[in-house]
Amino acid sequence: MSDLYLKFVNTPVGKTAAQSLGLPSPVPLKRLQRPDQPFIEGDVLIGAGTGGKVVSTLGSILGASAANLHHAAGVDSLTDSAKAGNKAKALDLSQSVEQTFSALIFDATGLKNPDELRAVYDFFHPTIKKLTGNARVLVIGQNPSTCRKAPQAAAQQALEGFVRSVGKEIGKKGSTANLVRIAPGAEKQLDSTVRFFLSVRSAYVSGQVVRVGKSTAAPATSPVNPLTGKVALVTGASRGIGAAIAQTLARDGATVVGLDIPPAMAELQKVTDAINGKALACDITDKAAPKLIADFIQEHFEGVDLVIHNAGITRDKTLGNMPEHFWDMTIAVNLSAEEFIDEELAHRELLRENGRIVCISSISGIAGNFGQTNYSTAKSGVIGYVEAMAKQLKNGITINAIAPGFIETQMTASMPMTIREAGRRMNSLSQGGLPVDVAEAIAWYCNPASNGVNGNVVRVCGQSLIGK
Secondary structure, three states: OOOHHHHHOOOHHHHHHHHHHOOOOOOOOOOOOOOOOOOOOOEEEEEEOOOOOOHHHHHHHHHOOOOEEEEEEOOHHHHHHHHHOOOOEEEEOOOOOOOOEEEEEEEOOOOOOHHHHHHHHHHHOOOHHHEEEEEEEEEEEOOHHHOOOHHHHHHHHHHHHHHHHHHHHHHHHOOEEEEEEEOOOOHHHOHHHHHHHHOHHHOOOOOOEEEEOOOOOOOOOOOOOOOOOOEEEEEOOOOHHHHHHHHHHHHOOOEEEEEEOHHHHHHHHHHHHHOOOEEEEOOOOOOOHHHHHHHHHHHHOOOEEEEEEOOOOOOOOOHHHOOHHHHHHHHHHHHHHHHHHHHHHHHOOOEEEEEEEEEEOOHHHHHOOOOOHHHHHHHHHHHHHHHHHHOOOOOOOEEEEEEEOOEOOHHHHOOOHHHHHHHHHOEOOOOOEOHHHHHHHHHHHHOHHHOOOOOOEEEEOOOEOOOO
16 A cells, blocks of 8 residues: 555645644655665765774775765774775864765774763764765674673663664654674674665664674675575465565575465465466465475475565454464464474475574564554564574574564555554654565575574564564
């Protein structure tokens, strides 16, 4: 369903009306137009606090991009910014800044105490108002739990509050802010994550915190088709978010097996035929489903690289009015089936080395929701499953989760208008996301170069005001 309000407020008459009435004026989000589109363009500024550990890595990643690269200069707390490399031109922040930026990137990994947070202010204060529309703010820090001293942990944890607040300040321009916490020695694992968060692929991801850990060297991949040669299983692929996931993974080079219940086979076949994939009719709550899926994978491909647990249902009722089959079915589809499928694939050694498992949670599983005790329970359980499995998987296999917020689908289109409008506006970007926004985040997880991204739960919600 089209967001008519978003279209209206971006007309001359609509802008005037919104301003006079004090209504939100969301900016249309830029999304990927072609697979070979540069991940970042325009003027980009890199800064670093004293002792920044990844500023040179950031300089290398951005130096190979289509952006005009600059590094902060002229301020004592930012002298390490010059380590961004020769391709970055010095920009004196002690003087008035006139140019605008498509991205501001700050290396805060070296901050050791709260006093050194002044470098964050020194970098962003003169530049934050110079962001273009649909711009990106990215801060790189350390995980506070790895800090040996309390003042350092305090400084690193403070970055989360900073980034979440910045995201809410710049969201009205369609811009986003995110924080990446990198483990010691994991600098070489940054590339795919930096590219994702600076690109239009992350249009509806803001206020998020991602952990990047140390891993084996990332394999060389095509920036246009990084999933070439990979086989992907996508459940619930007949429409909406599932169809977008299948299409996006196929765009990136994967061969997709789309799975859905038998009544959805006609829709599913259209999706898989369009991307040269295969369709599999299966009710994932059937006890025989894991074996059926594994047999299909083994017969046609002898293995699978990417397993995307997208299938899900809602059966809403307040707890006192909820029939038991509403509870049982919701837990079975949204949570238990994922475990059983993964167990079967692992037992038969069908999930290949450097594989990816991605589960779909929900902001309902983080914050809870009225009339959704069953759904919220299941989606919260998904988070626990992902965090536990991330510690157990071997052979370079990773597992992560996506927690969508309000996404424009057939389900949200059927909501009462007032609830639908509230869902669209109650986030920093003041609009709903699209199925492709979820799909792009999954494609980032699935990228072979994302092998340091493990055990994360990223909300694709435009920085919803609900939850954390």
